[in-house]
Amino acid sequence: MAKRFDFWTHGVATILESPELARRVEHKGNIGTAVEQSASTSAWFHIPITTPTVLEDDTSIYLRRFGLKATVNDNAKIDHLHLRSGTNLVWSREVSYVGRVVDETYDVTPDVHTGGSRAGLVLCVHVQFLSGEPRGRVEFHGAGGHFS
Numbered sequence: 686m687a688k689r690f691d692f693w694t695h696g697v698a699t700i701l702e703s704p705e706l707a708r709r710v711e712h713k714g715n716i717g718t719a720v721e722q723s724a725s726t727s728a729w730f731h732i733p734i735t736t737p738t739v740l741e742d743d744t745s746i747y748l749r750r751f752g753l754k755a756t757v758n759d760n761a762k763i764d765h766l767h768l769r770s771g772t773n774l775v776w777s778r779e780v781s782y783v784g785r786v787v788d789e790t791y792d793v794t795p796d797v798h799t800g801g802s803r804a805g806l807v808l809c810v811h812v813q814f815l816s817g818e819p820r821g822r823v824e825f826h827g828a829g830g831h832f833s
Contacts, residue, residue, distance in 0.1 A: 690746070692735035693829030696754070702729040708820060717755075717826040724760070724816040732828040734806040746832050747796035752789060753808060754826040759784035761821035765811035770797055771804030783815075790831075806830065 696717020701707060706728050709721040722728060732753075737746050757763055762783045768776035775797050797806070808828045814821035 690737045690832040691829060692737065692832065693827050694732055694735055696732070696825035696827045698733060699825040700731040700733075702731060716824055719822060719824040720812075721820045721822045722761075722812075722814040724814055724821065727811060727813045730810045730812065730823070730825060732808045732810070732825060734808055734828055734830045736806050736830070737832050745798060747798055748793050748806065748830045748832055749796055750790050750792050750831040751806075751808065751829065752791070752831075753787055753810065753828050755782075755787040755810070756824040756826070757782055757785065757787065757812070758819065758822045760815045760817040760819065761823045762813045762815060763787065763810055763823065764813055766791075767809035767811075768793065768797075769807050769809060 697712045697714065699718035701710065701720065704710070706726055707720050707722050711719040734751060751768060753766070755763065763780055766778050766780060767774055776793055778791065812823050
């Protein structure tokens with residue numbers, strides 16, 4: 686039976702690509718990273734996914750699935766997800782998550798080999814901030830991968 690590894694990154698590790706657009710940013714252990722931004726703007730957020738590495742062994746480890754845990758209020762919309770291995774885009778999907786808790790898992794086809802560039806994996810999340818009160822808010826609770 687193949688070994689299985691699940692690695693998760695806490696949401697406090699989320700990186701804002703354009704921090705100057707944020708009106709409010711909180712990094713808290715009980716939330717993760719929370720961002721509020723003005724209406725009619727959008728931004729990318731990046732969550733590194735811890736990746737197992739095999740040393741002195743030719744065993745291959747592949748990413749089979751990955752997940753995102755987040756919350757968006759009624760005035761923010763997660764609309765696009767990218768998964769990158771180093772600089773390579775290995776998975777992309779349009780989504781529409783508004784006013785909800787996101788606890789989703791996505792299959793990766795084909796599986797992503799974690800050797801290669803050794804540049805790591807990152808989940809890139811695009812958020813549109815919509816009009817209305819209260820201001821658009823997204824909370825990133827975590828992201829992770831299932832490897833085997």
